[in-house]
Amino acid sequence: MRIGIFGGSFDPVHLGHLIVAEAAADTLSLDEVRFVPTARQPLKDAESQSPVEHRLAMLSAAIDGNPRFRIDAIEVERGGTSYTIDTLCTLRDTFPQDELFFLIGADAARTLASWREVERLPEFATIVSFTREGAQAPPHPVIARSIRVPAIGISGTDIRRSVAAGRSIRYVVPDSVRSYIATHRLYHEV
Numbered sequence: 001m002r003i004g005i006f007g008g009s010f011d012p013v014h015l016g017h018l019i020v021a022e023a024a025a026d027t028l029s030l031d032e033v034r035f036v037p038t039a040r041q042p043l044k045d046a047e048s049q050s051p052v053e054h055r056l057a058m059l060s061a062a063i064d065g066n067p068r069f070r071i072d073a074i075e076v077e078r079g080g081t082s083y084t085i086d087t088l089c090t091l092r093d094t095f096p097q098d099e100l101f102f103l104i105g106a107d108a109a110r111t112l113a114s115w116r117e118v119e120r121l122p123e124f125a126t127i128v129s130f131t132r133e134g135a136q137a138p139p140h141p142v143i144a145r146s147i148r149v150p151a152i153g154i155s156g157t158d159i160r161r162s163v164a165a166g167r168s169i170r171y172v173v174p175d176s177v178r179s180y181i182a183t184h185r186l187y188h189e190v
Helices: 015-027 052-063 074-078 084-094 118-123 154-162 175-183
Strands: 002-009 032-037 069-071 101-103 126-131 144-146
Touching: 002 015, 002 084, 002 154, 015 032, 015 052, 015 101, 015 126, 015 144, 032 052, 032 074, 052 175, 074 084, 084 118, 084 126, 118 126
Parallel strands: 002 032, 002 101, 032 069, 101 126, 126 144
Antiparallel strands: none
């Protein structure tokens, strides 16, 4: 099998994430894309992240109905700070016969130099960066391939701010995620 690994905080998961994952699945002929929500990102303030049970529930609602999409809670189950090297090492052991592709956006690719044991990542998966109009991933020795994805100007930060300000997030997140946010009163104080 060909498996894409797509990590992030997914706080909240939005249409940009889903569109990029679908484009990567098509472009790379992936059998599945595994969304791997972080427990705690080393390069972000953990206090600002929503509780993991909400992020998992929103992700589950968002990918429901897409047979190529799966949630892999490996980082959440491991707990603590989430390091990509640990995740890819474990996934390589879990899927020894499969081709793994680690999917990384241009913003994350800019921070690769500060990642733990970044030079070892290609031992466990092919590193694939997303490129889109106006957001090119900088060259880095671990990136084996770049793929073009649609330019979607959506960010979790902007979504959280919109909710806090009482503005609509319709057409930015799936309806199921929008409903979950409203029901659980997420992001009302950002």
